Amino acid sequence: MDVEVFAELLEPEGQALLAELREYDPAQELAAATRLRRDHPAPLVSAALGQARLRQRAAAKFGAADASRMYFTPNGVEQATRATVAAHRAARFRAAGATRLADLCGGIGGDALALARAGIDVLAVDRDPLTCAVARANAEALGLADRIEVRCADVADVDTSGCDAVFVDPARRGGAAGRRIFDPEAYSPPLSWAVAAARTAPVAAVKVAPGIPHEAVPADAEAEWVSDRGDVKEAALWFGTAPGAFTATLLPSGAALTGEGLLPEPPVRAPGRFLYEPDGAVIRAHLVAAVAEQLGGGLIDPTIAYVTADDARPTPYATAYALTDVLPFNLKRLKALLREREVGTLTVKKRGSAVEPEEVRRRVRPQGPNAATVFLTRVAGAPSMLLxxxxxVSAAQAV
Structure with missing residues (x-):
């Protein structure tokens, strides 16, 4: 789809097509396309069908209500920030006093929409004309055009001096296949440029890949990892907030755990009555030791991010499991134990094991009315199974 066809999609004929495809069914796409092309130009029908497909995909990120009114490009859906994460970031900017923000590499406007809803005026910049047209249409569709100015330009040519906050979201995928880029200096623009741009504002953030090495975090930045319902979604470098801090933020609760520098390694001990699985953001932020200290526990292995303790304590930063068995790794023994316990629903988790969960289920063939979780891991270096x-632990003693 080019800019001209997208512009036609915003006209009455295009809007009528989108309305007709509101209840889009992928299984009926060929029939719908054949029917619609009898009365409408083929490029416009293709564009409308494309939007119907993308809106369905985007519902997981933006929610069905917003996605059904928004416009997308394939890359825009793939690279846009999840709405819950964007809202969290916008709230942080608002709390830091931001009133006008330069959203550099703004894409289809996912972050700009959240910022505008938080009461911040946004200058959204992107160099792709179609992406900019989509961002403008989204601001109009959601009633936020009065707070969002979309500018089609190279971010390096934009004067941000009139803004008191900056957000940079460099492209971290490249090539025709859209493969992930792991070298921060191969981002577009490079991380070094994004950091320099961020340092020009009183408060700023740069979106980076969750796997960014800790040694790549600038000394004057706060690094924040954000998970949503247990899945790590992104990381960001914040400037003007808490230099040198490492933060794990868990959504939707908003619980945030912060540490500075390298924490002492937690003790390694034998499995106790409970096993705690830290949230992925906690692990990425290297804050497992802080959780272990809160729980009065230790690690089951010096290289494995599972915390064990004898007491049940509530914590938002880890999921608790009551252990019933700790065994050397042996699938035949596991199969016999599950049969004895009549376990038919088996959740398989692994950390530090090469065995795939599906292979375990295939070989043990769980049957019965009961449920259990098995952890394939190492205990003091030895391959082990924890059942x-x-x-x-919500009613247990508070941490």
Whole structure:
């Protein structure tokens, strides 16, 4: 789809097509395309069908209500920030006093929309004309055009001096296949440029890949890893907030754990009554030691991010399991134990094991009315199996 066809999609004929495809069914696309092309230009029908497909995909990120009114490009859906994460970041900018923000590499406007909803005026910049047209259409569709100015330009040519905040979201995929880029200096623009741009504002953030090495985090930045319902979604470098801090933020609760510098290694001990699985953001932020200290526990292995403790304590930063068995790794023994316990629903988790969960289920063939969780991992270096069940620690002694 080019800019001209997209412009036609915003006209009455295009809007009528989109309305007709509101209840889009992928299985009926060929029939719908054949029917619609009898009365409408083929390029416009193709564009409308493309938007219907993308809106369905985007519902997981933006929610069905917003996605059904927004416009997308394939790359825009793939690279846009999840709405919950964008809202969290916008709230941080607002709390830091931001009133006008330069959103560099703004894409289809996902972050700009969240910022505008938080009461911040946004200058959204992108160099792709179609992407900019989509961003403008999204601002109009959601009633936020009065707070969002979209400018089609190279971010390096934009004067941000009139803004008191900057957000940079460099492209981290490249090539025709859209493969992930792991070298921060191969981002577009490079991380070094993004950091320099961020340092020009009183408060700023640069979106980076969650796997960014800690040694690549500038000394004057706060590094924040954000998870949403247990899945790590992104990391960001913040400037003007808490230099040298490493933060794990968990959504939707908003719980945030912060540490500075390298924490002392937690003790390694034998498995106790409970096993705690830290949230991925906690692991990425290297804050497992802080969680272990809060829980009065230790690691089951110096290289494995599982915390064990004898007491049940509530924590937002880890999921608790009550252990029933700790065994050397042996699938035949596991199969016999599951049969004895009549376990038919088996959740397989692994950390530090090369065995795939599906292979375990295929070989043990769980059957019965009960449920259990097995952890394939190492205990003090030895391949092991830990069997247990989720523990409700909400009423336990507060941490």
């Amino acid at each position: 247990g069940r989720p523990a409700d």
